[in-house]
Amino acid sequence: MPANQTMQSNPIQRLVRWRGIRARTILDMVGPFFGLLLVIALFSIDPAIRESFLSGGNMKLILTQAAVVATSALGMTMIIVSGGIDLSVGSVIALTSVVTAKLLVGGYSATTAVVVTALTGGMVGLVNGTIIAGFRMMPFIVTLGMMGIARGAAKWLANNQAVYAPDSAVNQLMAKGSVNQFFPLPIGVWVMVILAAVMSVVMTRTVFGRHLFAIGSNEATARLCGIRVQPYKVVIYSAAGLFFGLSGLMQFSRLTMGDPTVAKGLELDVIAAVVIGGASLGGGTGSILGSIIGALIMAVLRNGASQMGWGNYTQEIIIGGVIILAVGLDKLRHPKKE
Numbered sequence: 001m002p003a004n005q006t007m008q009s010n011p012i013q014r015l016v017r018w019r020g021i022r023a024r025t026i027l028d029m030v031g032p033f034f035g036l037l038l039v040i041a042l043f044s045i046d047p048a049i050r051e052s053f054l055s056g057g058n059m060k061l062i063l064t065q066a067a068v069v070a071t072s073a074l075g076m077t078m079i080i081v082s083g084g085i086d087l088s089v090g091s092v093i094a095l096t097s098v099v100t101a102k103l104l105v106g107g108y109s110a111t112t113a114v115v116v117t118a119l120t121g122g123m124v125g126l127v128n129g130t131i132i133a134g135f136r137m138m139p140f141i142v143t144l145g146m147m148g149i150a151r152g153a154a155k156w157l158a159n160n161q162a163v164y165a166p167d168s169a170v171n172q173l174m175a176k177g178s179v180n181q182f183f184p185l186p187i188g189v190w191v192m193v194i195l196a197a198v199m200s201v202v203m204t205r206t207v208f209g210r211h212l213f214a215i216g217s218n219e220a221t222a223r224l225c226g227i228r229v230q231p232y233k234v235v236i237y238s239a240a241g242l243f244f245g246l247s248g249l250m251q252f253s254r255l256t257m258g259d260p261t262v263a264k265g266l267e268l269d270v271i272a273a274v275v276i277g278g279a280s281l282g283g284g285t286g287s288i289l290g291s292i293i294g295a296l297i298m299a300v301l302r303n304g305a306s307q308m309g310w311g312n313y314t315q316e317i318i319i320g321g322v323i324i325l326a327v328g329l330d331k332l333r334h335p336k337k338e
Contacts, residue, residue, distance in 0.1 A: 031329075032277050032293035039297055043304035053307050056182030063185060064176055064254070066299035067192045068093070068263075072247040072270045073277075073291040074192075074199050075125075075240030080274050081203070082236050083216040083283025084139040086128065089244055090266035091150035094259065096121050096248025098154045100170060101163035101258025110169035117252075118245040124150060125241020129234035147267070154260035163258040174253035188250045192292075195243070200288040212236065216283025268323055269298050275326040282330075298322070 044050050052058060072089050079086050096117045103113040124146065131142050174188045203209040214222040215229055223229050252258055275281060276297055277290025301322065305315045 032290045032297070035276065036293050036297050036300065039300045039304070043300070043307065046308070049304075049307045053304060055180070057178070057180045058303065058307075060176060060179075060182050060185060062296070062299045062303050063189050064174060065303065066295045067174070067186070067188050068247045068250050068254070069266065069269050069273055069298060070292050070295035071192050071195065071250060072244055072266070073273045073295050074195055074288060075243030076270050076274050077199075077203070077277075077279060077286050077288055077291045078212060078236050079139075079240050080271070080279045080281065081216045081283060081286040082212050082233065083219060084132070084233070084236070085143065085271070085281075086125075086139065086237070086240060087143040087267050088124065088128065088146040088150055089247075089270050090263040091147045091154065092121055092124050092241065092244040093248040093251050093263040093266060094261065095124070095150045095154040095157070096245045097252040097255070097262060098158045098163055098258035098260050100249055100252040101165040102157060104165035104168050104170065105163060113168070113170055114249060117249045118242050121245020121248060122238050122242040125244065126234065126238040128241070129237030132237065133230040133233040151260070158258060158260040160260065162260075165252075165257065167256075170249065170253055171256055172253070174250055188253060191246075195246075196288050196292050203288055213284055216285070218284075269319070270295075272319070272323045272326050273298050275330050276322070280330055281327065 040054075043053050072093070076086060076089065099120050100113050100117045103116055104110070108116075128139075128142055128146055131137055132139050172187065173191075174186045176186055177184050203212065211222070211227050211232060214225065214227060215232060219229055251262060255262065273294035274286060274291045275294070277287065277292070277294035279286030279290065298319070301318060302315060305318060310318075
């Protein structure tokens with residue numbers, strides 16, 4: 001009888017597990033959208049700011065502000081899905097924005113500035129990935145050290161001051177045009193959307209993407225399955241660095257200068273955006289669409305707080321609370337595996 005009961009219960013157990021997995025998958029997909037709508041609704045309650053907050057011009061501003069975090073989140077999604085972390089994002093953005101400004105001041109073309117800036121971010125990622133993979137060091141420690149190195153390099157390169165560059169095509173990347181209308185959107189926003197679409201295909205439809213999830217789910221098993229884990233880590237961090245470099249380019253375009261002190265703490269916004277979007281800090285789970293929605297949530301929070309007239313300290317408290325909440329939701333969505 002015990003054997004018969006076991007045989008009869010197996011299909012039921014499988015059905016329960018399948019339903020649980022399906023429900024969790026749906027929650028991961030719908031949750032970020034619901035969170036975005038909830039945040040927008042909360043800031044729309046006050047009639048004093050409702051009209052200006054929901055205006056086309058303000059929605060454009062939110063998208064423009066979100067583009068920097070969202071572009072970085074494309075790279076951070078790869079890293080977190082693979083089971084890693086990168087704390088050097090903000091410093092790399094500052095460094096690459098200074099690199100852009102210095103190149104333009106030096107008389108180089110906008111095309112050269114774009115390519116070199118992206119490659120600079122990629123080189124920083126290559127160094128991170130090589131150290132992490134080659135010496136099998138913790139990503140937290142390596143990227144924490146790189147946070148200081150990149151920030152110091154940015155200050156040294158800029159002589160510890162903002163670098164103002166002449167007007168060029170790079171300045172038009174994040175130009176908003178009409179401030180009262182939603183369209184036209186800045187070129188940088190469209191670049192972010194295109195990159196997100198490409199990365200979504202890469203993450204879900206390619207061998208590289210499948211291996212990425214496999215490494216994050218169980219690195220030892222991935223290695224036994226023949227996946228070259230260490231070279232993959234180098235590629236992952238290098239590719240993410242390219243996205244961080246593009247974010248630095250967008251940051252320069254927004255400010256029209258290279259500032260070595262900019263983007264302090266931005267890595268927290270980027271990590272929070274990815275986790276809010278459904279990724280697990282334990283690796284193996286995440287999506288590009290979710291990360292983009294997470295970046296929009298962070299941008300709406302900051303924009304709405306400013307519209308409400310809340311001080312910077314209030315905004316920092318709110319963002320800190322959101323980060324804790326995001327990690328808590330991560331624990332609920334992805335309980336620790338036995």
